[in-house]
Amino acid sequence: MRDQENSATSDLDIAAMRVEYGVDAGDNHPGLETDLDETWLSDGWEPLLRNWIEHATSAGITDANAMVLATVEMTDEGPHPASRTVLCKGLSPEGVTFYTNYDSFKGRALATTPWASATFVWPVLGRQVTVRGPVRRVGAEVTAVYWRSRPRGSQLGAWASLQSRPIASREDLDLQLTEVTERFEGVAEIPVPPHWGGFQLRPHYVEFWQGRRSRMHNRLRVVLEPGNTEVTAMKVERLQP
Ligand SMILES: Cc1cc2nc3c(=O)[nH]c(=O)nc-3n(C[C@H](O)[C@H](O)[C@H](O)COP(=O)(O)O)c2cc1C
Incomplete structure (x- = not known):
């Protein structure tokens, strides 16, 4: 097999790629000029995460609400992790909400092991946030409210795709969309798919992470009492980078 790492077809030196964080934050990112500390969390974890998503959005980052969601699949060989990106579509002191197909790989993994870790990362800002904890389905009425805000094309796509299942070709996938589009023609409000x-x-x-010089980053971990959203109930610890 050809050794891709030593391939002469590209000059890209992956090992040499590095960024020094916390050096020249610039006028657009004044938050990076001071060290992340406990005072940033005085109103709780949710306002700070919301602030960082807002900041990333105003810095021009696309899908600043994207997070890499890790789940666990139980197999005969033991627990196997799997990760993929989803969009955070709801944020409150109770938790972080995302929408997906309940029959997808992740949906089935969460049905058997309802725990996840989700990481937001904005490398250009030198910031990362990871949330970890139990996961549960939101109520049908919460889903319905979000569903109604989605463009019709996205609604049709959710009906047309059996997410995570193999399909023979792109043509077959397009055909499924055509069939669903015809089925809902003239239907003003497309219903939420059961799946x-x-x-x-x-x-x-x-955990809030802020990149600093010489890899001496700031890491603050908020430990929450399950079910207690009071700011006074949270514990903040500084972790070594
Ligand atoms: C930026 C971005 C945002 C995404 N947002 C979602 C999302 O909100 N929900 C979703 O089900 N899949 C989303 N996806 C697709 C997932 O990453 C993934 O391919 C899909 O959900 C199937 O994952 P699974 O087979 O592990 O269940 C997104 C992908 C990207 C790159």
Whole structure:
């Protein structure tokens, strides 16, 4: 097999790629000029995460609400992790909400092991947030409210795709969309598919990471009492980078 790492077809030196964080934050990112400390969390983890998503959005980052969601699949060989990106579509002191297909790989993994870890990362800002905790389905009425806000094309796509199942070709996938589009022609309000909806991750831990010089980054971990959203009930610990 050809050794891709030593391939001469590209000059890209992956090992040499590095960024020094916390050096020249610039006028657009004044938050990076001071060290992340406990005072940033005085109103709780949720306002700070919301602030960082807002900041990333105003810095021009696309899908600043994207997070990499890790789940666990139980197999005969033991627990196997799997990860993929989803969009955070709800944020409250109770947790982080995302929407997906309940029959997808992740949906089935969460049905048997309802725990997840989700990581937001904005490398250009030198920031990362990880939330970890139990996951549960949101109520049908919560899903319905979000579903109605989605463009019709996205609604049709949710009906047309059996997410995570193999399909023979692109043509077959396009055909499924055509069939669904015809089926709902003239239907003003497309209903929520039975296999589609929201999950809420209710964090036990939230870690805020801010990149600093010489890899001496700031890491603050918020430990939450399950079910208690009071700011006074949270514990904040500094972790070594
Ligand atoms: C930026 C971005 C945002 C995404 N948002 C979602 C989402 O909100 N919900 C979703 O089900 N899949 C989303 N996806 C697709 C997932 O990453 C994934 O391919 C899909 O959910 C199937 O995952 P699974 O087979 O592990 O269940 C997104 C992908 C990207 C790159």
